[in-house]
Amino acid sequence: MAQAIERVATVRPVSEEEATGRVAEIFADIKRTKGLERVPNFWRVLATHPEHLDMIWSRLKTLMHPDAVGRQSPLDARTREIIALAVSAANGCTYCINSHTTALRKLGVDTETLGEILAIVALFCTTNALADAYQVQPDVLPPLD
Amino acid sequence: MAQAIERVATVRPVSEEEATGRVAEIFADIKRTKGLERVPNFWRVLATHPEHLDMIWSRLKTLMHPDAVGRQSPLDARTREIIALAVSAANGCTYCINSHTTALRKLGVDTETLGEILAIVALFCTTNALADAYQVQPDVLPPLD
Amino acid sequence: MAQAIERVATVRPVSEEEATGRVAEIFADIKRTKGLERVPNFWRVLATHPEHLDMIWSRLKTLMHPDAVGRQSPLDARTREIIALAVSAANGCTYCINSHTTALRKLGVDTETLGEILAIVALFCTTNALADAYQVQPDVLPPLD
Amino acid sequence: MAQAIERVATVRPVSEEEATGRVAEIFADIKRTKGLERVPNFWRVLATHPEHLDMIWSRLKTLMHPDAVGRQSPLDARTREIIALAVSAANGCTYCINSHTTALRKLGVDTETLGEILAIVALFCTTNALADAYQVQPDVLPPLD
Amino acid sequence: MAQAIERVATVRPVSEEEATGRVAEIFADIKRTKGLERVPNFWRVLATHPEHLDMIWSRLKTLMHPDAVGRQSPLDARTREIIALAVSAANGCTYCINSHTTALRKLGVDTETLGEILAIVALFCTTNALADAYQVQPDVLPPLD
Amino acid sequence: MAQAIERVATVRPVSEEEATGRVAEIFADIKRTKGLERVPNFWRVLATHPEHLDMIWSRLKTLMHPDAVGRQSPLDARTREIIALAVSAANGCTYCINSHTTALRKLGVDTETLGEILAIVALFCTTNALADAYQVQPDVLPPLD
Numbered sequence: 001m002a003q004a005i006e007r008v009a010t011v012r013p014v015s016e017e018e019a020t021g022r023v024a025e026i027f028a029d030i031k032r033t034k035g036l037e038r039v040p041n042f043w044r045v046l047a048t049h050p051e052h053l054d055m056i057w058s059r060l061k062t063l064m065h066p067d068a069v070g071r072q073s074p075l076d077a078r079t080r081e082i083i084a085l086a087v088s089a090a091n092g093c094t095y096c097i098n099s100h101t102t103a104l105r106k107l108g109v110d111t112e113t114l115g116e117i118l119a120i121v122a123l124f125c126t127t128n129a130l131a132d133a134y135q136v137q138p139d140v141l142p143p144l145d
Numbered sequence: 146m147a148q149a150i151e152r153v154a155t156v157r158p159v160s161e162e163e164a165t166g167r168v169a170e171i172f173a174d175i176k177r178t179k180g181l182e183r184v185p186n187f188w189r190v191l192a193t194h195p196e197h198l199d200m201i202w203s204r205l206k207t208l209m210h211p212d213a214v215g216r217q218s219p220l221d222a223r224t225r226e227i228i229a230l231a232v233s234a235a236n237g238c239t240y241c242i243n244s245h246t247t248a249l250r251k252l253g254v255d256t257e258t259l260g261e262i263l264a265i266v267a268l269f270c271t272t273n274a275l276a277d278a279y280q281v282q283p284d285v286l287p288p289l290d
Numbered sequence: 291m292a293q294a295i296e297r298v299a300t301v302r303p304v305s306e307e308e309a310t311g312r313v314a315e316i317f318a319d320i321k322r323t324k325g326l327e328r329v330p331n332f333w334r335v336l337a338t339h340p341e342h343l344d345m346i347w348s349r350l351k352t353l354m355h356p357d358a359v360g361r362q363s364p365l366d367a368r369t370r371e372i373i374a375l376a377v378s379a380a381n382g383c384t385y386c387i388n389s390h391t392t393a394l395r396k397l398g399v400d401t402e403t404l405g406e407i408l409a410i411v412a413l414f415c416t417t418n419a420l421a422d423a424y425q426v427q428p429d430v431l432p433p434l435d
Numbered sequence: 436m437a438q439a440i441e442r443v444a445t446v447r448p449v450s451e452e453e454a455t456g457r458v459a460e461i462f463a464d465i466k467r468t469k470g471l472e473r474v475p476n477f478w479r480v481l482a483t484h485p486e487h488l489d490m491i492w493s494r495l496k497t498l499m500h501p502d503a504v505g506r507q508s509p510l511d512a513r514t515r516e517i518i519a520l521a522v523s524a525a526n527g528c529t530y531c532i533n534s535h536t537t538a539l540r541k542l543g544v545d546t547e548t549l550g551e552i553l554a555i556v557a558l559f560c561t562t563n564a565l566a567d568a569y570q571v572q573p574d575v576l577p578p579l580d
Numbered sequence: 581m582a583q584a585i586e587r588v589a590t591v592r593p594v595s596e597e598e599a600t601g602r603v604a605e606i607f608a609d610i611k612r613t614k615g616l617e618r619v620p621n622f623w624r625v626l627a628t629h630p631e632h633l634d635m636i637w638s639r640l641k642t643l644m645h646p647d648a649v650g651r652q653s654p655l656d657a658r659t660r661e662i663i664a665l666a667v668s669a670a671n672g673c674t675y676c677i678n679s680h681t682t683a684l685r686k687l688g689v690d691t692e693t694l695g696e697i698l699a700i701v702a703l704f705c706t707t708n709a710l711a712d713a714y715q716v717q718p719d720v721l722p723p724l725d
Numbered sequence: 726m727a728q729a730i731e732r733v734a735t736v737r738p739v740s741e742e743e744a745t746g747r748v749a750e751i752f753a754d755i756k757r758t759k760g761l762e763r764v765p766n767f768w769r770v771l772a773t774h775p776e777h778l779d780m781i782w783s784r785l786k787t788l789m790h791p792d793a794v795g796r797q798s799p800l801d802a803r804t805r806e807i808i809a810l811a812v813s814a815a816n817g818c819t820y821c822i823n824s825h826t827t828a829l830r831k832l833g834v835d836t837e838t839l840g841e842i843l844a845i846v847a848l849f850c851t852t853n854a855l856a857d858a859y860q861v862q863p864d865v866l867p868p869l870d
Binding site for chain 6: 300301338339342345346381382383
């Protein structure tokens with residue numbers, strides 16, 4: 001009765017071997033910046049539209065790898081990855097949950113801490129739903145700087 | 146042409162004055178634990194179902210105010226509130242965005258850092274959408290502990 | 291600092307006075323079927339595209355007012371409205387939450403029961419998030435009829 | 436071209452054999468309360484963070500199995516599971532849709548009734564989208580009790 | 581460690597061979613209208629509730645295949661399918677993303693154009709998140725016709 | 726009973742008068758590129774984090790105003806704005822729905838066409854929900870180029 005699902009990229013990912021020009025440069029930059037031996041599937045799929053690959057990678061590099069662009073971030077690497085996982089979990093994105101869980105483990109986050117992060121994510125999915133469902137009005141807010 | 150929207154709680158919030166018994170105790174605990182002078186609207190609305198108020202408050206207190214229950218969290222207060230804001234922003238919950246932005250400001254988070262948090266939230270809303278839209282397959286995953 | 295939000299329909303709703311032809315017939319049918327004295331704003335906005343109004347109303351009438359079309363539903367009126375509220379709350383739709391909360395109150399649902407419905411909605415927003423975030427695999431499933 | 440997707444829990448689920456202490460007690464309680472022979476994967480994954488397992492199970496037990504805690508719910512078991520399915524479908528959570536469809540079938544819900552539930556869920560996903568997209572203003576609301 | 585996911589329809593799809601009466605007519609209409617040799621799985625699953633199949637197919641036929649019902653649409657076929665893909669991508673619906681990507685390819689949309697569509701989808705997932713997260717107020721709006 | 730909602734930006738928007746340096750340049754570029762007399766609130770809020778403003782504007786300019794950067798887009802201006810509206814409606818983002826409805830009206834889209842766009846958006850919110858809820862398996866897919 002149960003059948004294996006088939007899930008495919010809707011485009012054929014660009015392999016590292018066939019990449020040339022700007023795509024090849026970005027592939028090299030991704031591996032160097034992230035310390036990876038292979039280019040993740042996400043970037044290989046985006047490479048079917050090189051200009052878009054460039055836009056997304058440069059933005060992600062700036063925000064998630066500030067050192068690589070000589071920039072100071074007010075957030076440390078672990079906090080940045082925790083935000084990435086929290087958003088991916090709230091949005092239910094399988095690929096990104098896998099990817100950022102892996103990144104957090106590389107940063108030394110253990111199963112208990114992962115559980116604590118996801119417990120807080122799940123708690124606020126509940127309170128978000130309740131605040132919306134009851135249409136709770138904002139409390140008085142502090143002045144803005 | 147433009148009219149002011151009316152948004153109402155779908156129930157009448159319980160005021161601090163009319164709260165009795167278990168609800169009054171929880172209201173006092175919320176103000177003490179959070180260092181607030183008034184009970185936020187969210188909790189006053191939940192108080193229309195005292196048993197549910199109890200469930201949500203005890204869970205939130207455990208996860209977000211671990212000191213108050215003699216518990217150690219692997220995450221510090223700022224990181225916990227950042228997760229709360231990231232989830233609320235990803236879910237688009239107005240009340241909770243206000244509430245957790247306010248909490249972060251109390252913890253000393255400035256406008257630039259808030260901008261950095263939301264820039265990362267927004268980045269991963271983009272990559273989540275792309276990973277889903279292209280149906281990117283997970284990369285090889287590391288072993289689990 | 292705080293300003294009142296302005297939220298407007300992106301089209302000018304059709305008033306009952308200016309409705310003619312098929313739109314006037316549907317407006318009359320909505321009031322008769324739902325026992326209302328005025329046509330709710332939702333239907334007045336849809337009336338800017340009469341063919342679409344017809345599609346949505348005939349589908350909603352069939353599913354939510356089966357008696358009016360001589361049809362038997364396996365679900366009673368209260369259960370149908372509970373589904374409507376649960377979906378609207380999960381989707382965070384202000385207008386629909388108001389509308390279906392009102393409909394449930396007309397059916398005799400009190401504040402405690404409303405609280406119980408929303409407590410269950412919120413519980414499953416949490417478990418949905420956790421099942422997705424941990425990427426839990428389905429258990430063995432029963433055969434389908 | 437098409438490849439089988441791989442989807443994995445991001446943690447290693449706790450087996451019934453290795454469970455001890457509080458986790459073993461909760462596993463036994465889950466099987467007894469739900470009348471199951473095996474602990475579903477969802478609970479085995481949560482067991483990697485025993486305190487969180489406890490929080491989620493006690494809340495779900497209270498709301499979904501009120502008899503087991505000597506509590507009266509204003510909603511019957513079938514209605515409670517219908518809410519669970521409606522929310523899980525609106526949120527698109529595969530694991531939970533499977534789980535609650537199975538639970539509804541055990542309660543005697545047939546394919547036609549399942550179709551009616553999902554038809555109503557889908558109808559309100561449409562009307563939610565339209566109410567938001569046209570930014571429809573709430574109608575005048577009834578007084579709250 | 582990694583296991584193949586199993587994903588199943590929660591009902592047994594109706595095969596073309598066993599379809600009779602109204603379902604058989606709609607199956608034939610779907611194949612004729614869409615120029616397909618087989619009835620897609622989506623419609624075979626909906627056929628477990630023939631009345632719902634009828635509602636969804638007649639609505640989709642009217643909006644997406646206006647020629648087949650002697651209707652004029654203000655949008656051409658390519659634009660209609662682009663909307664379908666954009667919505668399905670924003671909602672993260674795997675089946676529908678596959679289905680509408682396939683339909684767009686049949687209409688001659690190439691990989692570069694698909695990339696451009698998804699780049700715009702992803703851009704607005706970012707700006708939507710930011711507008712919500714910062715709770716940006718609407719600008720002054722033009723008068724409505 | 727009903728109270729006016731208060732919704733505020735969580736930061737104080739940067740006014741055109743106080744903008745300097747890179748922010749002032751981008752503000753001028755936005756007005757010139759979009760043919761506007763005032764900088765919309767969205768950009769004034771992003772300006773609290775000038776580097777992020779730059780990232781988002783340059784990406785939006787490239788994708789939505791290709792002429793301004795000497796680029797050819799495979800999609801025309803109306804189709805691009807239709808995608809923007811479809812995504813914003815699917816995501817339920819009030820500010821962006823207003824903004825892109827306004828942009829479409831400037832491009833000559835009338836109320837009937839707007840209704841057709843939103844009817845298609847709403848149709849696919851329904852079919853997305855059904856495909857997910859029934860967990861429909863992808864049909865056989867065409868080869869990728």
